[in-house]
Amino acid sequence: MTKTPDTPAPCVGMGETQHSHPEELLSRRARVAVPELVVTCECEQSPRGPCSCSHRNPDEESICSDSGLSGSPASSLALRKLSNSSSSGLSPASSFEECEEDLLGYVDFNVNQSPGEALTTDLWKKSKNMVNWSPPPETVKKRSPWVQVVGHAGNFQTDSDGRLLKKYCESEQQCFLQLMSDSLRPFVPGYYGVTQRDEQDYNLMDDLLADFDSPCIMDCKMGSRTYLEEELKKARECPQPRKDMYEKMIAVDPEAPTEEERLQQAVLKTRYMQWRETLSSTATLGFRIEGIKKSDGTCNTNFKRTKCKDEVVQALEDFVDNNMLILRSYQQRLQELRDILEKSDFFKAHEVVGSSLLFVHDVTGKAGIWMIDFGKTVPMTPPLTLDHRSPWLEGNREDGYLWGLDNFIDILTTMLQEK
Ligand SMILES: O=P(O)(O)O[C@H]1[C@H](O)[C@@H](OP(=O)(O)O)[C@H](OP(=O)(O)O)[C@@H](OP(=O)(O)O)[C@H]1O
Numbered sequence: 331m332t333k334t335p336d337t338p339a340p341c342v343g344m345g346e347t348q349h350s351h352p353e354e355l356l357s358r359r360a361r362v363a364v365p366e367l368v369v370t371c372e373c374e375q376s377p378r379g380p381c382s383c384s385h386r387n388p389d390e391e392s393i394c395s396d397s398g399l400s401g402s403p404a405s406s407l408a409l410r411k412l413s414n415s416s417s418s419g420l421s422p423a424s425s426f427e428e429c430e431e432d433l434l435g436y437v438d439f440n441v442n443q444s445p446g447e448a449l450t451t452d453l454w455k456k457s458k459n460m461v462n463w464s465p466p467p468e469t470v471k472k473r474s475p476w477v478q479v480v481g482h483a484g485n486f487q488t489d490s491d492g493r494l495l496k497k498y499c500e501s502e503q504q505c506f507l508q509l510m511s512d513s514l515r516p517f518v519p520g521y522y523g524v525t526q527r528d529e530q531d532y533n534l535m536d537d538l539l540a541d542f543d544s545p546c547i548m549d550c551k552m553g554s555r556t557y558l559e560e561e562l563k564k565a566r567e568c569p570q571p572r573k574d575m576y577e578k579m580i581a582v583d584p585e586a587p588t589e590e591e592r593l594q595q596a597v598l599k600t601r602y603m604q605w606r607e608t609l610s611s612t613a614t615l616g617f618r619i620e621g622i623k624k625s626d627g628t629c630n631t632n633f634k635r636t637k638c639k640d641e642v643v644q645a646l647e648d649f650v651d652n653n654m655l656i657l658r659s660y661q662q663r664l665q666e667l668r669d670i671l672e673k674s675d676f677f678k679a680h681e682v683v684g685s686s687l688l689f690v691h692d693v694t695g696k697a698g699i700w701m702i703d704f705g706k707t708v709p710m711t712p713p714l715t716l717d718h719r720s721p722w723l724e725g726n727r728e729d730g731y732l733w734g735l736d737n738f739i740d741i742l743t744t745m746l747q748e749k
């Protein structure tokens with residue numbers, strides 16, 4: 331995904347989470363209190379819309395969009411966009427560093443809470459007793475500001491605990507809840523329930539960048555299909571051609587639209603998504619690079635046409651700066667992930683579409699890979715399961731995730747052998 335903050339909100343004033351009445355919170359299934367919840371009670375409840383994966387404004391553009399400028403070291407537009415999500419202080423996500431003042435009044439109710447732990451009455455009591463607890467100043471560690479590589483504009487906020495708030499999406503919440511007790515747990519961000527800020531609900535999760543120092547980040551979208559079968563069905567029953575997608579299409583290839591699409595100046599979402607799949611490596615390799623952010627601040631989302639193996643290899647070499655140790659770590663981590671995926675109950679029972687692998691490393695040699703974005707990960711009807719390698723035929727709901735992962739591992743293995 332792509333499209334990010336155009337209207338950045340300053341950090342100041344963004345640190346406050348909307349307060350809710352404790353009883354109300356306790357009764358809301360799978361919700362977890364965040365620090366501020368106990369302090370004041372305004373008893374407001376936000377309207378819970380449908381999956382806020384539809385929170386997106388189709389006209390919003392990406393932070394590092396490939397509108398002709400990406401790929402180069404922060405050009406002026408790229409800088410403007412990047413500044414929305416990086417250390418310049420304009421991020422809609424308030425960074426730890428930017429909000430350091432907030433720490434002076436820092437209150438941590440979740441100090442003993444682990445990811446996925448639901449708020450029980452006992453924990454609630456424990457939390458209340460900790461109202462005035464603050465960490466000693468020496469434990470305050472500066473983190474690099476959070477950076478969003480791709481994704482929808484305004485979808486994220488950060489909190490002062492180094493966690494990330496992502497606009498609420500029910501299917502994503504359901505996935506996270508299950509993932510917290512699945513064998514895949516080490517490969518996903520820790521999840522802490524739902525919280526509110528400015529009347530908007532958010533899923534609260536770990537910021538995977540928190541332990542890295544000026545990280546290099548790559549977002550790769552996994553699978554051979556990037557839209558749900560359900561979306562295809564809807565597009566047939568009630569076609570809704572989109573002008574924004576037509577614009578995005580002709581920006582990359584003016585020849586791509588059909589005569590009819592040209593007349594309408596609009597394309598169906600599924601048509602746009604299929605076009606993107608065949609233009610990139612999604613259709614041929616089962617994954618595609620969406621964006622890369624280097625530690626020097628350069629950001630590139632110009633991978634829409636990165637299709638063949640050689641092009642992917644070139645982008646990967648650039649991402650790791652030809653550091654074979656990092657590449658080896660990534661290869662091993664992907665192999666571990668594959669082993670776990672093949673056994674995971676969650677994975678067997680879900681169609682995983684539009685989900686990404688987030689690759690993160692830094693100059694210290696630390697490297698990690700996590701699965702993110704479960705907005706379009708939906709359960710199969712039991713007892714149906716997927717093998718994630720069979721080709722997709724409409725109705726079988728196969729997503730090609732493991733096929734893509736096999737190809738990814740093969741590419742890294744060949745790169746390592748050739749060095
Ligand atoms: O990357 P570009 O070419 O800009 O196209 C985007 C991505 O495919 C998004 O997928 P993802 O979020 O996985 O990156 C998708 O969001 P969905 O995930 O909601 O399908 C967007 O659909 P809209 O949000 O409907 O515009 C679509 O416009």
Ligand SMILES: Nc1ncnc2c1ncn2[C@@H]1O[C@H](COP(=O)(O)OP(=O)(O)O)[C@@H](O)[C@H]1O
Nearest residue numbers: 331478479480481482485519536537538549703
């Ligand atoms: N848990 C996380 N920790 C750190 N960065 C994240 C995390 N989740 C998402 N991101 C950043 O946000 C971007 C978009 O994430 P994603 O979940 O795909 O959002 P969207 O649903 O809006 O596309 C990713 O490319 C990554 O840079």
